[in-house]
Amino acid sequence: MPGSLLIRDIHTLVLMDAANTVLRDACLYIEDGEILYAGARPARWPRAERTIRARHAIAVPGLVNTHHHLYQTLTRASPAAANAELFDWLRILYPLWARLDEESVYVAALAGMAELLLSGCTTTADHHYVFPRGSSRLGGGLIDAEIAAARLIGIRFHPTRGSMSVGRSKGGLPPDSVVETEPRILADSERLIRRYHDPLPGAMVRIALAPCSPFSVSPGLMRDTAELARRYDVRLHTHLAETCDEEAYCLERFGKRPLDLLEETAWLDRGTWLAHGIYFNRAEVGRLGRAGVGIAHCPTSNMRLGSGAAPALALRRAGCPVGLGVDGSASNDSSHMLAEARQALLLHRLVHGAAALTVADALRMATVEGARCLGRDDIGTLEAGKRADVALFDLRDVGYSGAGDALSALLLCAPARVDTLVVEGRIVVEGGELKTIALDPVLARHRRLAARMAGGVPDAPQSSSRIIGTDGRR
Numbered sequence: 264m265p266g267s268l269l270i271r272d273i274h275t276l277v278l279m280d281a282a283n284t285v286l287r288d289a290c291l292y293i294e295d296g297e298i299l300y301a302g303a304r305p306a307r308w309p310r311a312e313r314t315i316r317a318r319h320a321i322a323v324p325g326l327v328n329t330h331h332h333l334y335q336t337l338t339r340a341s342p343a344a345a346n347a348e349l350f351d352w353l354r355i356l357y358p359l360w361a362r363l364d365e366e367s368v369y370v371a372a373l374a375g376m377a378e379l380l381l382s383g384c385t386t387t388a389d390h391h392y393v394f395p396r397g398s399s400r401l402g403g404g405l406i407d408a409e410i411a412a413a414r415l416i417g418i419r420f421h422p423t424r425g426s427m428s429v430g431r432s433k434g435g436l437p438p439d440s441v442v443e444t445e446p447r448i449l450a451d452s453e454r455l456i457r458r459y460h461d462p463l464p465g466a467m468v469r470i471a472l473a474p475c476s477p478f479s480v481s482p483g484l485m486r487d488t489a490e491l492a493r494r495y496d497v498r499l500h501t502h503l504a505e506t507c508d509e510e511a512y513c514l515e516r517f518g519k520r521p522l523d524l525l526e527e528t529a530w531l532d533r534g535t536w537l538a539h540g541i542y543f544n545r546a547e548v549g550r551l552g553r554a555g556v557g558i559a560h561c562p563t564s565n566m567r568l569g570s571g572a573a574p575a576l577a578l579r580r581a582g583c584p585v586g587l588g589v590d591g592s593a594s595n596d597s598s599h600m601l602a603e604a605r606q607a608l609l610l611h612r613l614v615h616g617a618a619a620l621t622v623a624d625a626l627r628m629a630t631v632e633g634a635r636c637l638g639r640d641d642i643g644t645l646e647a648g649k650r651a652d653v654a655l656f657d658l659r660d661v662g663y664s665g666a667g668d669a670l671s672a673l674l675l676c677a678p679a680r681v682d683t684l685v686v687e688g689r690i691v692v693e694g695g696e697l698k699t700i701a702l703d704p705v706l707a708r709h710r711r712l713a714a715r716m717a718g719g720v721p722d723a724p725q726s727s728s729r730i731i732g733t734d735g736r737r
């Protein structure tokens with residue numbers, strides 16, 4: 264039970280409300296995970312179990328990451344894939360990912376979530392779509408392992424049950440060893456929703472369904488997945504319009520552009536958010552806006568793989584919620600959410616000029632618009648009645664020294680590590696250190712698992728309780 268928390272004397276408080284309110288010498292009061300007061304210094308201080316004095320801090324809503332593949336922290340900066348474009352990059356990495364098992368997914372999730380939390384991120388989605396044969400069983404498996412990691416480390420989590428069903432022998436891109444049968448995918452999706460999905464405000468875990476991409480699943484699975492998602496009122500997520508290669512594949516195999524395929528399989532509505540969305544023409548941007556489809560814009564990954572620049576500003580103007588995603592750690596290769604907001608700002612200024620995107624709007628994409636992509640209106644702003652997800656950055660950091668405006672500094676200066684992070688009223692990071700797990704042993708294990716995956720050091724499986732101590736709620 265988190266109890267009550269007072270954050271007082273805040274140097275700069277960014278509410279991210281509709282009026283873009285920024286306050287000096289402000290205060291947040293939190294009870295049981297909910298913000299009861301966000302505003303100027305009150306006449307009388309409320310009594311609280313914990314008080315944080317934030318005289319040198321800027322407080323912003325906890326950042327929301329809308330697209331990730333946490334398992335890819337095990338294949339960051341892989342030498343063979345360092346200079347490849349998407350399809351070759353995938354062909355190089357699929358055989359390594361075929362070595363994934365429950366333990367490696369669990370440890371990779373802890374490492375990636377730790378990195379996210381330390382960058383100010385309080386809510387993350389994850390798109391896990393690689394289920395090698397024998398790696399998981401119905402009734403327990405890889406997504407379950409990720410959820411256990413999220414609960415332990417204390418991040419708000421939107422895991423998406425990904426899938427691949429069309430392997431190379433059927434004309435798809437992935438090797439047959441990492442695809443599943445469609446009945447199995449649907450059965451496990453339903454199991455996960457029934458077991459974990461929490462639709463209530465303040466939910467710490469919500470499931471979404473996420474066939475991987477047009478070149479790794481069938482239109483039939485897309486349709487069946489949409490039907491299942493509607494039956495349980497959960498959201499839909501997939502990669503779309505990421506590269507010209509994908510567009511060419513769809514035209515050749517289905518005789519359609521990716522968005523037409525999406526519409527034909529009953530995905531084009533406000534229950535869907537899409538990763539990337541680079542290759543949409545003007546008419547398609549309008550259709551997406553009218554449908555209210557969300558976009559997880561992933562600028563670093565798109566630049567890293569040379570995929571292209573998404574029309575994120577046109578999509579926003581058309582009416583799409585546009586959030587930000589760090590994307591998988593093998594194509595970024597970082598899970599630093601504040602850095603992602605800075606990349607979005609710089610990319611769109613490069614393309615459209617310095618006036619095209621304000622600092623506040625870049626932060627808006629990283630917070631409240633990301634929350635909308637995930638179907639949430641209970642997070643993303645610091646207002647009374649919202650859940651208490653707060654990131655505090657120390658303005659005394661060397662990278663901010665001499666800065667005139669705290670909010671501008673946050674986005675324009677080098678992205679710093681968060682000083683204090685509150686998730687659902689619970690202090691998860693304090694003094695720049697994680698309070699929920701001992702990170703060093705996790706990282707030591709993570710490095711060994713990464714070496715094993717790369718084919719280097721043979722390594723025996725180890726029980727997760729030995730890695731993280733005895734507090735595991737697995």
Ligand SMILES: [Zn+2]
Binds near residue numbers: 330331332390591
């Ligand atoms: Zn992705």
